[in-house]
Amino acid sequence: MSQYQIGLVVGSLRRESFNRKLANAVTKLAPGEFSFRSLEIGDLPLYNQDDDDNPAEQVKRLKREISESAAILFVTPEYNRSMPGVLKNALDHASRPYGESAWEGKPAGVIGTSIGAIGTAVAQQHLRNSLAYLDMPAMGQPEVFIHAQEDTFDDEGGLAEDTREFMQGWMDKYVGWVKEHAK
Numbered sequence: 001m002s003q004y005q006i007g008l009v010v011g012s013l014r015r016e017s018f019n020r021k022l023a024n025a026v027t028k029l030a031p032g033e034f035s036f037r038s039l040e041i042g043d044l045p046l047y048n049q050d051d052d053d054n055p056a057e058q059v060k061r062l063k064r065e066i067s068e069s070a071a072i073l074f075v076t077p078e079y080n081r082s083m084p085g086v087l088k089n090a091l092d093h094a095s096r097p098y099g100e101s102a103w104e105g106k107p108a109g110v111i112g113t114s115i116g117a118i119g120t121a122v123a124q125q126h127l128r129n130s131l132a133y134l135d136m137p138a139m140g141q142p143e144v145f146i147h148a149q150e151d152t153f154d155d156e157g158g159l160a161e162d163t164r165e166f167m168q169g170w171m172d173k174y175v176g177w178v179k180e181h182a183k
C-alpha cells in the first residue's frame with residue numbers, strides 16, 4: 001500500500017515531451033509504498049501579485065495537491081539555459097501569499113532531459129536556487145542530466161537499459177531521501 005504520495009511536476013507541456021516520458025518511466029522504478037500524482041501546471045494563469053488575495057481555482061488546487069504530497073519530483077527540460085517559464089510560474093504561484101508557501105519543507109528530487117549535450121544542467125541549477133529559497137531540501141546526488149538521443153526511449157516510452165539501471169540507483173536513493181525528510 002502506498003504510504004508516500006509524491007507530487008510530480010513536469011516542466012514541459014509538449015505532447016511528445018521527453019521529460020514526460022522520463023517521468024513516466026522513472027515513477028515505475030519506485031517501490032509499492034510510493035505513488036505519484038501529476039500536478040497540472042499548464043492551466044495556471046500567469047502569476048500576478050494583485051491576485052494573491054483572490055487566487056484562481058487552479059492555483060488553489062495546485063497548492064492543495066502540494067500540501068497533500070509527502071515530497072515533490074521535478075522533471076524539467078532546459079529552455080534558454082534556464083527552467084521553462086511554465087515551471088517558474090508554478091513555483092511562484094504556490095509560494096504566495098508571502099508566508100503561505102505550499103512548497104516549504106517538501107523534500108525534492110530534480111531530474112531532466114534535453115536534446116542539448118549538457119542535458120538540463122543549467123536549468124536544474126537555476127531550479128535549485130529557487131528550491132533553496134523555498135526551503136525545500138533537494139537531493140544533490142546523483143545528478144541526472146540525460147542527453148536525449150534516438151535510443152534513450154524505446155517505442156513504448158521505456159528507458160534504454162543503461163539509463164534504466166542508472167535511474168534505478170537514483171530512485172533507490174530518492175526513496176531514502178524522502179523517508180528521511182518527509183514530515
Ligand SMILES: Cc1cc2nc3c(=O)[nH]c(=O)nc-3n(C[C@H](O)[C@H](O)[C@H](O)COP(=O)(O)O)c2cc1C
Nearest residue numbers: 012014017018019020077078079080081114115116
Ligand atoms: C524555447 C526553447 C529553448 C530551448 N533551450 C534549450 C537549452 O537552453 N538547452 C537545451 O539543452 N535544450 C534547449 N532546448 C531544446 C530542448 O531540450 C528540447 O526542445 C526538449 O525536447 C524539450 O523537452 P521536452 O521534450 O520535455 O519538451 C530548447 C527548446 C525550446 C523550445
